[in-house]
Amino acid sequence: MWFAVLAGAAGCYLLKFIGSAVPAHYLEQVTVKKITLLLPISLLSALVAVQTLAASQTLVVDARLPALAMSAVALRFKAPFIVVVIISAATAAALRHFGLAN
Amino acid sequence: MSEAALDWISARSEIVRNALSIGFAVAMYGLSFGALGTTTGFTIAQTMALSLLMFTGASQFTLVSTIASGGTAITAVLASWLMGTRNTAYSMRMTPILQARGPERFVAVQLTIDESTAMGLAQDETAFQGRASRLAFWATGLSVYILWNTSTYIGAVSVSAIGDPKAFGLDAAIAAGLFALVWPQIKSRLELSVALGGALVALCLTPIVPPGIPVLAAATVAIIIGWVTTRNDA
Numbered sequence: 001m002w003f004a005v006l007a008g009a010a011g012c013y014l015l016k017f018i019g020s021a022v023p024a025h026y027l028e029q030v031t032v033k034k035i036t037l038l039l040p041i042s043l044l045s046a047l048v049a050v051q052t053l054a055a056s057q058t059l060v061v062d063a064r065l066p067a068l069a070m071s072a073v074a075l076r077f078k079a080p081f082i083v084v085v086i087i088s089a090a091t092a093a094a095l096r097h098f099g100l101a102n
Numbered sequence: 103m104s105e106a107a108l109d110w111i112s113a114r115s116e117i118v119r120n121a122l123s124i125g126f127a128v129a130m131y132g133l134s135f136g137a138l139g140t141t142t143g144f145t146i147a148q149t150m151a152l153s154l155l156m157f158t159g160a161s162q163f164t165l166v167s168t169i170a171s172g173g174t175a176i177t178a179v180l181a182s183w184l185m186g187t188r189n190t191a192y193s194m195r196m197t198p199i200l201q202a203r204g205p206e207r208f209v210a211v212q213l214t215i216d217e218s219t220a221m222g223l224a225q226d227e228t229a230f231q232g233r234a235s236r237l238a239f240w241a242t243g244l245s246v247y248i249l250w251n252t253s254t255y256i257g258a259v260s261v262s263a264i265g266d267p268k269a270f271g272l273d274a275a276i277a278a279g280l281f282a283l284v285w286p287q288i289k290s291r292l293e294l295s296v297a298l299g300g301a302l303v304a305l306c307l308t309p310i311v312p313p314g315i316p317v318l319a320a321a322t323v324a325i326i327i328g329w330v331t332t333r334n335d336a
Contacts, residue, residue: 004175005148008165009155011179012186016158016211019193027194030335035328039321040188040216041293042300044160044284046320047185049301051277054308054316056171067274068281075285082127088278089134092271 063101067092125245129253131279134272136257142170146258153254161185192219213243299323
């Protein structure tokens with residue numbers, strides 16, 4: 001486990017560092033600019049999807065999906081970050097407490 | 103006192119206030135990270151090391167969730183690196199604004215995350231000779247660093263006391279936190295298609311490949327769409 005922790009941390013620091021050392025002219029290339037803009041969007045969306053619907057290697061619908069739907073509603077009404085997170089947690093916790101979802 | 107000096111004082115306090123509220127908002131997330139870390143089987147020291155040394159939420163969650171869902175250490179490390187690549191883009195953008203020198207530069211690099219970059223870029227770059235952008239970055243980075251680590255510790259040590267994090271909906275809180283971070287980045291149909299495409303690729307691959315890989319594979323959606331759309335624009 002320490003291997004994963006330290007190798008992961010070292011790599012993540014290096015990735016941050018590389019960005020500070022990249023020559024400016026390279027960054028101005030249109031394609032590079034566009035891809036670096038879109039990359040976090042596809043990765044984060046994928047992670048949200050997996051964290052909501054995946055249980056190891058199977059796809060399941062449980063309390064997480066209605067919780068995410070509620071957080072979407074909160075975001076739609078421009079709720080602050082912490083409110084969005086609390087609404088999601090409360091939805092999942094309530095559904096599980098009353099035995100309405102896993 | 104001159105008008106400009108007074109303007110700076112009020113701008114400064116607003117920046118610091120926002121930086122602190124972002125820090126407290128992120129702390130909720132840190133709490134669930136701490137809890138997830140120790141429930142997954144990481145020790146308190148390992149969970150803390152992730153928050154102190156890795157200090158980039160998405161990578162930390164990816165690493166821990168990959169292990170939690172049965173992935174290998176190597177897959178978890180690679181997935182955390184891939185999640186960390188957006189920080190490369192952030193530091194590319196922030197470095198010329200920050201103009202940090204010497205040891206300060208290495209600290210700035212570590213503090214380069216979603217929140218500090220977003221706050222730094224939310225200011226007018228020319229305001230107060232760039233002082234507003236720099237203060238917003240540093241205040242947010244430091245506020246998040248301190249509160250993220252404090253809340254990770256609280257989450258990590260209190261998890262056995264509070265019981266199953268799922269009963270408190272902490273797993274759903276993690277997804278909602280990431281969702282709230284990606285939400286403001288979707289400004290047009292282009293970003294929306296990238297987001298939906300990434301999610302779809304990951305879900306389709308989930309039953310087929312080991313945990314961690316589906317999220318890695320979603321990167322191809324951004325690369326292909328980014329490449330094709332710039333080629334068509336040219």
